[in-house]
Amino acid sequence: MDFTGNLIVISGPSGTGKGTICKKLLDEHKTLTYSISATTRQPRTGETHGINYWFTDKIEFERMIEQEELLEWAEVYGNYYGTPLARVQEVLKNGQDVILEIDPQGAMNVKKKFPQGVFIYIIPPSMTELEKRIRGRGTDSDESIARRLKAACDEIRMGVYYNYVVVNDEITVAANKIAAIVEAEKCNVLRNTDLLRQICEDKGE
Template sequence: MERQGIALVLSAPSGTGKTTLVKMLREEFPRLCYSISCTTRAPRDGEVDGRDYHFLSRERFRQLKDEHYFAEWAEVHGNFYGTPLAPVREMLRQGKDVLFDIDVQGARQVKNSLPEAFFAFILPPSLEELRRRLHSRGLDSEETIRRRLANAHDELKEAAWYDALIVNDHLEDAYARLRAAYKAATLAPHCHAQMLRALLEDFA
């Protein structure tokens, strides 16, 4: 009997290696997918409405936000982004696992809208290593790196309420921990409620 899907929420400071870990997890587990988000930004070349994003006006987005349509939403660089809640719930009902790759503010919102979700936070092994990784990417100015480190400090203050803390010291070890956390999350009783009900009915 097919289990219900889980919502897996991943957060991490910039430079921690979350993007690489997410890529590895999705390659191994194809049932782990994203929902299509909404945004108020203009479509980029090649993007298709309903496939890449649902492109909305700011007025329509605000209306949906006020109607509690989103599992989580945020304003980034002057544009709104949000994850519709109803499609996520339908995907979970169908047995699909839904991945949220979001910051701590978005995770807090998901905690309210999908309290049964599983929350994992990726940690750097040390501040010095995080600083080294940010510098080695060669993507940011010193001012941007300082800002990212300040943001990391604020994000780490939120990590204690997550369900799992995963240190990315060595990539393969970190992935093994993330994989184990994900697999353990799929064993939660709410994922197998239908099977349990069927067994109890058989006894009756």
């Protein structure tokens, strides 16, 4: 497994800003490759096939499920969403890191299939701050906000199943922390056992 890229899975409760952090990270680190999801939902205005999503139909998606061509998948409001495995594997083999931004349930499904991935959990600095952000959107009723906060609280506890926890106090700081994790993981001893062996074989020539 040496000399290949790492699969970096970024997740967190909804409202913690993981999408914004990923965008910042990808903008500033051009060597990182974003994993594009496949979906059966219709493209929205401005969305491009192969950039925002791989748009496909139900028959093709179900064939991919059947053939185990997806790293993970889910059905949301009657539409399928999933991560094509072949593309991820291809990028990793080229030695590049892949960023996969995904909800907590999806992240745990990826962990089952790909435990050697690097699992990063983004959390809000406090529940008070998370409430402020959700209220700030102005799209949720009080009841909905209470429900979302309760769900986020349960989700935050799931952070223990990840390798890293990043507090989203400030977007740039959080993105830099993820960049540091990406760098550090290249040096993780578990990813360098072949290297340790090979250097010793090159004894003085």
